[in-house]
Structure formats: structure tokens, C-alpha cells
Amino acid sequence: MEELREAPNGLSKEQIRRRLEAADHRVLLMSLFHMTGDEKWLQEPYSPVRDARLVPDPSAGLSTEVREEIRDAIAKHLVDPEVGTAIDDPGDQLMARMMSVCTGQAVPPEYADMFREDMGFQPDRLNSQLDLDDPVSHDVLVVGAGVSGLVLGAALKRAGVPFTIVDRNNEVGGTWLENRYPGVGVDTPSHAYCYRDAKRPQWSRYFSLGEEVQSYLVACSQEFGLRDRIEFSTTLISAQWNDTDRRWHVILEGPRGREERTTSVLVSAIGIFNAPSTPNIPGLDQFAGSIVHSARWPQNLDLTGRRVAVIGTGASAVQIVPQLSQAVSALHIFQRSPQWIRPIEGYRDRLPQGTQWLFKNVPHYEDWFRFSMFWRYGDGLLPSLRKDPEWPHAERSVNVRNDRHRQELTDYIEKKLSTRPNLIEACTPAYPPYGKRILLDTGWYDTLLEDHVHLLDTPIERVDAGGVVTVDGERHEVDDIVLATGFDVTKLAASLNVTGRDGRSLSKVWHGDNPTGYLGITVPGFPNFFCMLGPNTGLGHGGSAVFQSESQARYILDCLTQLSCRGVAALDVKQDVHDEYVRRVDEEHSQLIWTNPAMSTYYRNSRGRVVTVMPWRIVDYWRMTHDVSMSDYEVIPW
Structure with missing residues (x-):
């Protein structure tokens, strides 16, 4: 049982009840059950109604009387310092029931242990120390101090594994440090976009802006005690496996110049959005004004009163354009193909006043709030992205549910742009919704209606010193160009110049743009990588x-544990294990929307193979990576 609590801030029962009015009642109900253990709260009339919106109705579809009863019961417990929580870990069966009640839908039982671990109800290897007779004999070099590098660094430090993190930038954050364009923010609910084992951030919004995310990552690097383990402004020039000493020989370039080192284990934590993609447009180098890529936005760039061209209409453009429109005199948006954009009520809303009080004072409220936001942005969509072989309209959708989504999104476009029929046609994609990355409406359609904003879907022919010329011969005079053209997402770790056993280059193994990996983590012929x-x-x-x-x-930490426990030098994933996994990935993708020929997407490489996104449910991948199977690997002795 949890330690007994004092009444929050000495508040009266009535004062507490008033503070509870700001709560999401589906979440509040779970807290009440934890506090009382009374299963009546998991039954009618207390069952929340399913709400698929990313920001749900906090009333949870419950009557005024029921909501008041829930708040009154919680206030009664919070005001009594002698009352603790009756249930801290519900176990799998009860957890599945609670999740189903909370969401208003049947949650499959296989999610129970994943979320019990995520919510801290049961221990997790990520937050453990290695219990070994001998000190850890393997040191680790992590390349990248973004989201991935920080969580791995925290796990390695807790486990007692010696490690160093290097990053080319002068601060942590990775893509959140580099992407500083106006309007940058998450398109994942903030409370699902944070570390499980860090101090929970006091997010101000349901979907946080980039500056807040970056500040959070800096704070985490301090909380995890990683600052003295990170070498900033340091780039990995090359890495080569040496079979003689069973170590990676690396060349780094940093403040002290170029130096050679060795490490037992090498980890690429550079992610996918690290290499900006610049379009090959004739004359771009002849433009007299400024050219800015969204991922390299100058800190003090002022475009007030300027005539600006934005090339691209993807995820970054949808966030940038509504912000730029408020400052520029003219905005020309050059669109190669339209995107499906999802309406989201409350996307930029701040969390209700008093939410932080609930997180701090109501037992497990923040845990279940995180679950609620994570669930509605998780696996529920995947079944609707599976191709129906009998579906007769494969050019526009992949099944009846996907077609319904298409109609809903089309209706939204027509409603928003009803006064501009020409824009409706230009903004309605021909490919199935969710076939490309789905975007969230941050004011995109409203901005297109402004008089000084011009959406152009005629292809660009060239750029000259003072403007952009389209293939119809029309010239659009602009002072500045913004490239919202995304990233080169296919090179991944191959950009690090990694050479494995027998001199094999990772770039050549991946044929330039065809990266593969067992579980997306290990590659045959590259031990301890x-x-x-x-x-x-x-x-x-x-x-x-x-x-x-x-x-x-x-998973990586479990591999290191196996190395130390077995007293061996390295692990190298078996070729047949890797190949079978890749075959399964490709086979599954052949049945999913991202291989639909009706569109092009950065999810696919030049061969048409999906290389970036996974075909599995999140819970499936969590289970696949939870524990290493040593039979998948060749064990390399010292």
C-alpha cells in the first residue's frame, strides 16, 4: 500500500471538489478505483463513453450527477490523511478491465503488461542496475544526444555500464534543437512524448511547441546525470570493426581536433530526421535573397513585410505557413502534391488550469492521463490501413473504413474552403488517406483563404535571382525562399561511415537507400553495433x-547484460534471422496502405520498398524487443 498522504495543501473537502472539476473524468475514475479498490466504480452508471478524438471531452459522457459523485468520493479520500491507495498494481487481468473502462472500448489483454510497466506498476529493466559478480567489461559509444541517445544514456548509467555520448551540436535535443522554425511542435500528445522514468514535465499544452520539448530534453539530460558524459560539437568521422581486438576503432572530430579511439559497443542514435533534403531545382544557387531550410532556421530571421516562397506542403510547411502569414506581405506556397490534413479540436489549447494540481495530488491521475492520450494516438488506426483485396476502389482507399475516413476528410476540406472551389480541388489528394504521413490542421486551410496567401500547384521550372518560375511560364517575385522539403530518411546510420567485418560498408550493404535490420536494431556483419x-x-x-x-x-541493455554475464566479446545477429525478419516485414507491408501504388511517399525507397515505418502494432514491437533471444545471435569470444 502506498504511503499515507496528507490532505493536499490543507484544502477543505469543498475546495478539493472544486479543483477536481477540471479533471478528465475517465481518468479521475481510474484514480478513484486505485484509492478505494471498490469495483462498483468499474460498472454502470460510471462507465465512460468512447471518445476517439485526440483531445477528448473531459465529461467522458457521464451525467452531471455521476461526475459529482465521483468528485465527491475522491475529495472525501483526499481530505482524510489516514487514507492511502488500496491498489497500486492491478495485475494483468484487472489492468485490462480498467483500460477498457477508461477508454470505453474493449482493450485487448496483451496490452496489460506493457502499460503496467509503462505506468510504473511493475518494474522494468530500463530502471535497473546490473547484478554481476564482475564489473561490466564493455564500454559504449553512443552517437547522438537526442531523444534516443538520452534514454539509452540514462539506462547505461543506472546499469553501471561505462559509456560516452557524442553529438555534433553544442546542446542535447537532436531534431528538437535543430528545428526551430515558427510553429514547430509535436504531433503526438505531449504526455505520450516524454520518458517514463524521468520526472514528468509540466507540459503547458496537449501538443507542445518545440521550445518546450527542447527545454524538457535539456532538463532530462541534467536529471539523468548525463552532462559530463556528453562530448558536444563532436562528429563521428568513421567507425571500423577490428576482429583482432574485438573493438570498434573510431575517428572523432571535435574541439580538440581529430582523434582516434576504440570502443566495445557502438550505437547510432541519430534517428531519421537529421539530414535535411534540398530539392534539385535549376537556378536555386542563383537566387539573390535568403534561402532557408526549415531544419536550419536562423535564430534571428525576420521576414516581416517580405515576399516569401515556401516550397513544400508537408509536416513542417503545415506548421510554418500559418505563422509566416501573420508577418509577410505575400506568401507563395509551391505544392507538389496535396496532403491529407486531419482536423483536431484543441490542438493548440493549453491544458486546463488546475491540471498540474491534479497530477501532483491525485494518486495515479497522471499515469492514467498519459495512458489515455497514448491510447487514442496508438494502435487503434492500424486495422483500418490494411488492404481489402475485394475492395473495388484501390486508387482512392484501401477498405471501407479507410474510404469513410477519406469522405470525412474531404468533407472537412470542402467545409473549410467552401468559398474557394479552386482551392478545394487543389487541396484534395487523390491517394488513400494515411498513405502518407497524416498531418494535423494548425490553421492551414484558414491561412489559404487569406488574400496575400497563394497556393500554387503548377510545377516549378526554375529559380532565378528574384523569383520562382513555374512550367507555365509565370514568374513569382519573392524576396526569400523557405525550403520545407523534409529530410533524407533512407541513409540512417549509413551516413556515419560504418565498416563491419571483412571490410563491409554499411552504406553498400544497404545499397544506398535500402536499410534493413533485425528488429530495426542490429545488422549482420556488424558486431556490437x-x-x-x-x-x-x-x-x-x-x-x-x-x-x-x-x-x-x-533491448540494447539486455544484449549488454548477456555479453557481460557470458563473458564474451560480441554479438552478431545471424544472417538467416535477419533475412527472415525482413521477409516478414515486407510481407506484412505488402498488405498495408504504405505500399499502395496510388501515391509516392518518403516511407518508401527508390525500389518501392517501405524502409522507414514498421508494420507492427506498438504492443507487438514492445514484446519483440522486450527480451533478447540469444539463439538469434552468433556469439563472438574474446
């Missing part, structure tokens, strides 16, 4: 990259 957020581990159907990183950090 691990990728984080590697091939086919992205989340095309929803979820949290932070959660993925935690799953992979857990």
Missing part, C-alpha cells in the same frame, strides 16, 4: 517515438 529508431521502426499509424526509443534501449 546497434541502431536506435533504425529501419522499419518509425510509427506511420500513430504512437510515440519516445516509447519506441525506450523499447530499443531496453
